[in-house]
Amino acid sequence: MKAQADSRAKAQPGERPETLHYHLHRQRLRDRFEKAGFAGLAEHEVVELLLTLAIPRVDVKEQAKALLRRFGNLKGIMDAPIGELRGAAKIGAVAPVAIKIIKELATLYLQQDAEGSDCLAEPAKLENLWRMRIGGLPNEVFEVTYLDSAYRPLRDGVERLEEGTIDRAAVYPRKVIEAALKRGAAAIVLAHNHPNGAVAPTEQDKLLTRAIVLAAETVRVRVLDHLIVSTNEAFSFKKAGLL
Structure with missing residues (x-):
């Protein structure tokens, strides 16, 4: 494998040794x-491999490690606001966009995976979708999936x-039902998120439901x-016996 990598990353005329080194390193990662x-x-190598897709001809190992120090893990990086990514590790303007594109692709994959599935028999598919889609948002949001x-x-x-805000999103039952009938x-x-990380329902959540x-x-229309x-x-109201 190393011989293959070396043969695919030969030095070009006038190319500096350190340039060849990171070309070889990138190829070995791939x-x-x-x-x-x-x-x-x-x-850190996963993050580095991701950065190589958006940052050409530069050794990005230290930037990958800096992102992990700043955001804790890969999930923290993917959930971080794009503005924070831009200022976190000198990764330029393109790489943060690439990171957010990959997260949105993962969300779209989960959404399409759920489409065509029986959500009564496979509830985890929607749980995974919403954890990816809204679980890391800084403000509370309320969403609905419409089923046949x-x-x-x-x-x-x-x-x-x-x-809404960090701890509240105003939801009106009539609006939910009108949207369901329209679809x-x-x-x-x-589904909604709790930005503070505690998923236990509040009394307001129970009353709204x-x-x-x-x-x-x-x-x-069945909820x-x-x-x-x-x-x-x-947290599932159905699994907890609250529906």
Whole structure:
């Protein structure tokens, strides 16, 4: 493998030895990834490999380590606001955008993975989607997934209805039901995040859920679940016996 990497990264006329060194290093990272995925790389090497996609012809090992020191782990980097990424480790303007693109791709993958799945039989798919989508946001948001009669998410069936402050998002049951009827949904799954990381429902969360359930029953729309998510956890009203 090393011989392959060396042959693919030969020095060009006038190229400095240190330039050849990081070309070889990048190629070795790519080779190890192709062989074993992220399992073959340390966390700083995963970040480094990511940065190489957006920052050409520069050794980015120290920038990768600086990002991990600043944000704690890869998830912290992916969740960080783009402005903080730009100022964190001298990675320029393109790399932060690339990082956010990759996170959005992962979110879209999870959303499309959930589409076509029975959310009653496979609830973890929506839990994973919302942890990725809203779990790391600094402000509280309220979203809905619209389902068909087989409890499968409608295409592009995830919608953000409200966005609030660090500890509150104003939600009106009538707006939720009107949105469900507009989409032709037979059922819905509610979700919101708790930016403080504690996913246990508040009394206000319980009252809101009950109000939405009662309003939905009048138009024969079923509330399948209400999920509260943070970056690392998800609370299910259904699993807890609150629905």
